[in-house]
Amino acid sequence: MRAQRSLFWLIFLSMLSLGFSVLHNNGALHPVEDLIGRIAAPVQGLVADISAGATRTLGDMRGFSELREDNAGLDTQVDQLTAELARLRATERENESLREAVGYTLEHPELDLAAAKVIGKDSSNLLDLLIIDRGSSSGLEEGMPVVWRGGLAGRIVSVSAETARILPITSSGSAVNVVLQGEFADADGVLTAQPDGTLLMSNILETDLVEPGQFVITSGLGGTFPRGILVGQIVNVRRLASSVLKEADVRPFVRPDTLDTVQVIKAFEDG
């Protein structure tokens, strides 16, 4: 008898879930969702702050332990550091290029940016949605690009009054039209996520010159993202055996799992 009653409740609640899903898609649930969101968002922000602080403290503790070990070996590393100097000079040159790319957003006043704090993530391990503490009341809308220090982080996929959800570029549902920055700017392609957290640049023509180390920026095609936002750096290029196309592994400039704050591009000029 109790099993029958449980089964009845299961069927009833399952139907109700589907009903709620339909109501959500129709927008009928938005007032309720907005109300709960208004209550939950400040609490989420507080909990996120505490958690981030705890994570940093734990990291510092681990870092201190590692530091002591490092100190013991510092004497022997002095010679190695001298050799490293040469490599660092090369890195410095690379950083200058990177800074130029990062500065793109700052140098373009046509971008209307809104700062937001990351207050949570989606509940399951299946998606990587980020939740921010700005919503439609701050003028945010679905589809708006999201950046961090000038690098592309993702785009907004849903908005409530006080919160919004971001689909990061490293999430499985993301696709970004990109182009290579610099000398081989004619090489373009599509960036999608890979399970290991890196990005895959596909649809590169075999004749396009693509090399590890090149920076990848948004192409602006499709109008979803403004052109010129830094996305990542090529780390590996593969030639496909059965195709005239190539593909490349790209290390994203922004790691969404480490973000505390982001900037939403509320308006930009196409092209």
Add this chain to the structure above:
Amino acid sequence: MRRTGGLPSFTRPSPDRGSVLRTILTLFAIFALAILQTSATPYFPVFGMRPDLPLIFIAVWATVARGSRVLLWAFALGFLLDVVSGTPTGTNMLAITLAAYVATLGGAGMFRTNLPWSLAAVAAGTLVFYPTSMVILAACGFTILWLTALTNTLALAVVVNLGATLVLYWPISLLERLTRGRRPYRIL
């Protein structure tokens, strides 16, 4: 005297004093769980995975509590989770309710309220929760990497959730006892 499911039962002469408080306490608990899941667990991943606190809570609750009320709490928790986490409304509602139902299966018995049974319920609940969520998310237009999700993600989720259950079993059991109230004694 009240009759439940045709079985003879005896009820303590207890009023509903405190039942509102117990309900508020449970509501507060599920709200806190939804917030913790979205804003705390992402900062403390285990093997790159977040333990599914709401799922663990409901699965353990289902093994230590009696009756169908756990399904109602699972439904409410799923709704809160959908709203605060940004997943399409209905995803967690259905997935957690189904997981809760699976956790309640197995029938009543004197061995129902022990840790091994709760671990089994959490494992079974996880195996139901993830595929259900994946189907709903895919139906809502999200891209799901099925092979990765069904092999790596699901397997790791079971392991991580089982580990978290070892820590959370006693607090959840305590909370269930605090919010249980008085109920009919059944002769079975």
